[in-house]
Amino acid sequence: MLSSARTAHHADVVVVGASLAGLSAAQHLISSGVTVTVLESGPRPGGRMTTDAVDGFLLDRTGQLLNTSFPELIRTPGLEALKLRPFSPGVLVHTDGRNHRTGELRGAKRAFTTARAFAAARASRSAGLDQARLGAALARLAALPIDRMLARPDRPTSTTLATRGLPARTVEGFLRPLLASLLSDPDLTTSSRCADLVLRGYARGRLCLPAGGAGIIPDLLAAQLPPETVRTGVHAKAVGTTAVDTAEHGEITCRSVVVATGARSAAELIPGLRLPGFHPVTVLHHAADEPPLRDASLILTGTRRGPVAHTTVASEVDPDRAPAGEALITSTVLGAAAGLPTAELDRAARAQLARVYGTSASRWRLLAAHHDPDAVPAMPAPHDVRRPVRLLSGLYVCGDHRDTSTVQGALFSGRRAAQAVLRDLGVRPGQGQALRAA
Numbered sequence: 151m152l153s154s155a156r157t158a159h160h161a162d163v164v165v166v167g168a169s170l171a172g173l174s175a176a177q178h179l180i181s182s183g184v185t186v187t188v189l190e191s192g193p194r195p196g197g198r199m200t201t202d203a204v205d206g207f208l209l210d211r212t213g214q215l216l217n218t219s220f221p222e223l224i225r226t227p228g229l230e231a232l233k234l235r236p237f238s239p240g241v242l243v244h245t246d247g248r249n250h251r252t253g254e255l256r257g258a259k260r261a262f263t264t265a266r267a268f269a270a271a272r273a274s275r276s277a278g279l280d281q282a283r284l285g286a287a288l289a290r291l292a293a294l295p296i297d298r299m300l301a302r303p304d305r306p307t308s309t310t311l312a313t314r315g316l317p318a319r320t321v322e323g324f325l326r327p328l329l330a331s332l333l334s335d336p337d338l339t340t341s342s343r344c345a346d347l348v349l350r351g352y353a354r355g356r357l358c359l360p361a362g363g364a365g366i367i368p369d370l371l372a373a374q375l376p377p378e379t380v381r382t383g384v385h386a387k388a389v390g391t392t393a394v395d396t397a398e399h400g401e402i403t404c405r406s407v408v409v410a411t412g413a414r415s416a417a418e419l420i421p422g423l424r425l426p427g428f429h430p431v432t433v434l435h436h437a438a439d440e441p442p443l444r445d446a447s448l449i450l451t452g453t454r455r456g457p458v459a460h461t462t463v464a465s466e467v468d469p470d471r472a473p474a475g476e477a478l479i480t481s482t483v484l485g486a487a488a489g490l491p492t493a494e495l496d497r498a499a500r501a502q503l504a505r506v507y508g509t510s511a512s513r514w515r516l517l518a519a520h521h522d523p524d525a526v527p528a529m530p531a532p533h534d535v536r537r538p539v540r541l542l543s544g545l546y547v548c549g550d551h552r553d554t555s556t557v558q559g560a561l562f563s564g565r566r567a568a569q570a571v572l573r574d575l576g577v578r579p580g581q582g583q584a585l586r587a588a
């Protein structure tokens with residue numbers, strides 16, 4: 151599998167891929183005294199979590215929805231300086247020509263965005279009861295031990311929504327659009343176990359954006375590594391248990407290899423590794439002279455009358471993302487619509503966003519449209535949320551496709567891979583001793 155080219159470099163462990171999983175693995179290995187080289191084919195670390203600076207705007211290539219309850223955002227060494235900007239509590243759901251707030255975690259209480267919405271809710275005696283039931287269901291989920299949740303039968307999410315004891319209005323008006331957005335899966339074919347996990351996360355924390363763009367997370371992780379640990383512009387062509395063959399520098403020898411490349415490249419490097427399906431996503435960034443809504447809310451549209459699944463005035467959530475005096479509107483398109491040609495998608499999205507924000511979007515500037523056909527690995531039922539990361543002694547694989555297809559899953563898979571490497575090398579995690587002495 152490996153070429154016989156000369157040895158250019160040696161490290162205890164070579165990690166292939168410098169995004170969340172690879173950098174998380176490197177952090178854990180280095181803090182245990184293991185020497186690491188991280189190879190990255192791109193010009194900078196970050197992978198799918200890259201943020202581009204355009205005309206003073208910070209534009210994520212992902213439609214990033216993080217949650218303050220993601221444990222790895224707190225536990226991963228190097229992320230201490232990460233600032234999370236929460237969305238307003240709950241979400242706004244756009245239905246029947248108006249936005250109403252729902253999904254707040256305050257039991258039966260709810261907040262209304264307009265007096266008209268309040269009057270409408272009072273007129274409907276059932277609305278308050280629906281909110282109370284939803285609040286109670288979310289509170290139960292937040293308190294449910296993770297083991298009990300993972301022991302539930304695993305079925306396609308779309309078939310289980312009706313069994314959650316909530317009225318159809320709440321399922322269709324809140325649960326379905328929320329889960330579609332959090333899972334990047336408009337048809338909800340995703341495993342109900344994964345849906346429960348993300349819903350539990352929603353119930354335990356607040357949806358948020360990373361301050362300064364998604365790319366800040368890999369940047370913080372990379373900055374904590376010893377100088378020259380990450381080598382960019384180096385493409386791994388083949389991997390074994392003791393070496394990596396690269397296009398640019400020949401063979402790099404080592405004692406263990408961790409493949410942290412994303413599912414498609416991992417399947418190319420490791421014959422026989424299962425290739426999952428993917429959910430495509432397109433992220434649209436528009437600039438406006440003023441915010442169409444002065445509110446840091448996430449708005450779910452449920453893609454009922456247009457291609458956009460969710461949208462937000464990103465500069466109201468995280469002011470660092472737009473220059474002074476301008477606003478950034480970030481919208482996410484899921485499913486088949488994500489594959490539409492950019493001009494067509496932009497036209498349809500503007501018409502929908504004009505209705506959602508109650509203002510004309512014709513003068514907005516399209517700053518970027520990022521399409522990724524492999525954005526999110528699919529997680530159909532039954533889904534193992536702890537896929538093995540150790541393939542052989544000396545060969546390991548991590549990335550969101552080994553766990554859940556989220557930032558949390560990618561970071562956690564890196565931790566698990568590092569632990570497996572350390573076990574095989576006979577090094578105790580965190581002991582910080584030089585491996586040479588082992």
Ligand SMILES: Cc1cc2nc3c(=O)[nH]c(=O)nc-3n(C[C@H](O)[C@H](O)[C@H](O)COP(=O)(O)OP(=O)(O)OC[C@H]3O[C@@H](n4cnc5c(N)ncnc54)[C@H](O)[C@@H]3O)c2cc1C
Nearest residue numbers: 167169170171191197198213215386411412549550556557
């Ligand atoms: C549009 C979009 C929206 C998303 N929305 C959300 C969301 O709302 N919430 C959420 O939690 N997650 C979301 N995600 C998923 C999240 O971004 C990923 O789970 C996470 O970034 C995966 O990190 P990773 O390290 O596993 O893989 P990647 O980020 O894919 O990193 C793999 C790295 O390996 C490098 N590489 C590949 N092949 C080679 C090779 N042969 N040699 C050297 N280097 C190589 C790549 O250049 C890349 O840097 C979204 C993703 C996208 C694209």
